[in-house]
Amino acid sequence: MSTPLPFYQTGTFAVGGRLLDEDDRAVQSDPERSNAITKGHRACQGCGEALGARVVLDAALRAADGRLVAANATGCLEVFSTPYPESSWRLPWIHSLFANAPAVATGVAAALRAKGRTDIRVVGQGGDGGTVDIGFACLSGMFERGDDVLYVCYDNQGYMNTGVQRSGATPPAARTATTEPLGGHSGNSFGQGKSAPLIAMAHEIPYVATATVADLRDLEQKVTRAMSFHGPRYIHVLVPCPLGWGSATGETILIARLAKESGLFPVFEAVEGRITSVARIRHKVAVEEYLRRQKRFAHLFAGDGRPDVLARLQTLANRNIERYGLLDDADEPTDIGLLDALATSERGPV
Amino acid sequence: MFSVRIHGRGGQGVVTAAELLAHAAFAVGLEAQAFPSFGSERMGAPVTAFCRTDDRPIRLREPIAEPDAVIVQDATLLHHVDVFGGLVADGYVLINSARDIGQLGLEELLERHQPSRIVTVPASEIARSHTGRPIPNAALLGALAALCGLVSLDGLGEAIEQRFGATAAAGNSAAARECFELVRSGRPLSETAHA
């Protein structure tokens, strides 16, 4: 790459593109990248969803040689990106409804197939509500039929577009507008949980992955990997929402990382229904570390606090750690030096 | 206009019978309309299908309440369903049974209608002997052709050929022919059946 790029030590595991071979460089490090979502969108400061969607689509566009169509569910991403008559999208993009993005994507794919347009690929995308709740039947149908669509869920753990209500992906104890911690309640109740990635895997689709916006290289690589398959593929990206989570707008990446490092959000990859790789916890933190930074959990720390609820949440994290082997010995990461550097960075261990 | 009502049970090809009849009528230059009783009937449940024929286009869309002919594909319906309801005075009746009208307890029918137009035929047995399956629909239509001359045996054969695969078509056509001959011959049908 000829253009000299500035190199920032970001306080994360990210590394400036110039340190890597050209093939390994991030899509985002390429000044010629497609910029799927361009300026003018109305997302909040620090919106994880805006970041996640841009990274996902730029990577998908590169993998598809720019031949990509996106179908979007109703939700923050759709609303903040298309304030008529403007649009932030630089790829062909359609929004139909809240619950039908997977089916609209199927329709696009079917039309392309009928027209013999094998060069164009299709992405469907939506928030956690559009994906794991109201649009779940369409998603499952798309998986089951084997439609050639990559579907990406941007999980901010609630119905943010309508003002932060509880969704099927809202974690236990979280405060939302419909799960206020009032009376004896400690926010959203402890349910059975609903793991859309595991359910996607149960459809035996070619590729399923989870990711967070804390590790954008990992996200890009997963998208690239997903695009190397045909048939239904699913990527579930954790995208912190400063507004809904009550987190600092500058801490979106950090919070996403804490979700992963605490074990509350397992990051893994599965091919044909079997987990093939797991992003191991590099620096384990207690769930409290993660929760404390978000006002939606503030009631757990007010007054005498709710150690009982924290303990239950820690149990959930521990279960994930065990189930996915998040702390198992792994090949030491090659960038161990960076890890060490980070552990002693001014921000302190995370 | 000539209208036929066919009673049977789900799985006996009642709707197909009406369609075959319409097809055969069309083959001899008539306008024809066939339609089922539009139920959600399952196997074995009473089913009704209708066929109207006319020499001008048929516009009527009501069920047939006053049939010119009634076909009963399953004699077990006789005492459950009002199969002869509305039958015109000089109407035809064709019952799939190896028993005669008297044995079926339908003498009263003979009083109200023209006895020569009321006939039983062992169509299931005849169908079985030709097709291996006791589905009496096509066979009964052969009998109807002989009974009232609404359609020709050739027209019926054409309809059957359009509808079934070659083997089934041959068997059903043969069954229809045998029933046609049987009714044509005017022999007491119960005797034939016992033969």
Added chain:
Amino acid sequence: MRKQLEGSQAVAQAVARCRPEVVCAYPITPQTHIVEALSRLALSGELERCEVVNVESEFAAMSVAIGASATGARAYTATASQGLLFMAEVLFNASGLGLPIVMTCANRAVGSPINIWNDHSDSMAMRDCGWIQLYASDNQEAVDLHIQAFRIAEALSTPVMVCMDGFVLTHAFEPLDVPSQEQVDGFLPGYEPRQVLDPDDPMTIGAMVGPEAFTEVRYLAHAKQIEALDFIPQVAEEFRERFGRASGGLLDSYRSEGAETVVVALGSVLGTLAEVVDELRDQGVAVGAVALKAFRPFPLEELRGVLGGAQRVIVLERALAVGIGGIVSSDVRTALAGLSVEAHTVIAGLGGRAITRRSLHALLAQALAGQLPELHFLDLRTDVIERELERTRDGGRPGPHAESILRDLRIVASGPV
């Protein structure tokens, strides 16, 4: 060439000759035969370059059609009843996006009580969803309307619903002509939308439109339908020239010239009605019938033209607007505004109750005797309803009506009655 065919088979063949590129549907009685036949045509290769998508719901069916249509493919689906209502949200979306999808509605009642038989409750409930609604009086017209529907939809950027009576038409077997591929190709050009989802010319479709432009977008949808009032008859006329038979159009008047009493109806009842009109005309009674072929857009002026001279108009409706009565009638009354024509609403044929010549004769006799109320229910079993109304008059306990009727008849086996 005319052949004995089931209505559904003929419609499927006609749709296939319109060369759809994506067919997506979810089964519901009485639509099933149509989509089964289309799948067979696609699997056998007779319907070429077409993707048949077996979706998991009607909601998905219409959504797939939207994705396909927006990608430049001619898209078709079919449904009825609960299925049409299940896709309600997507129907508005398709019309709002101006996507020329064509759909068959095999008209069926909407539950509860669940009922698979014919009436128009389903399409009438979707009256205002922005789709053009055409009603077939018979199966030949159903065949022809589908071919016209793609022309109309694509010319006006408006989806078209072809309504055909479930069972009465879909399952009737009669002589029908399905135009040949050459004929249809000559009538229906390829689908060439202005905007498609194409990486070579990226478009954003379905943006969030605020108060500054929403009214204009809706107005355009309305304007397109008003244009359809001119275009639908043109298409019908061109169809008649090419195919040699009259089908479609906005409305069809049957012996209503000089008629004092005119019955307005939609769908398959028109055939039976025509028989009744003939019988009465033979007796010297001045009656006529008008078939409404297009319900959306509603042909106000044309209807006023044919009904203006009558003394009495009876709107025979196969749907009920609970709490007011007629649906079509309120539009017919708008058409008659200012004229001294007496208008009656007759609710008939709900949930598959046959509308017979006998009932129609009785109805007309009542009307001619000046005894027809403004709102009348044809063949209503008054004994049944009176018993139940009597029971609840002094505050009987609430509960499902159908089951209450059974309890009063003491047929319910469960528990004390």
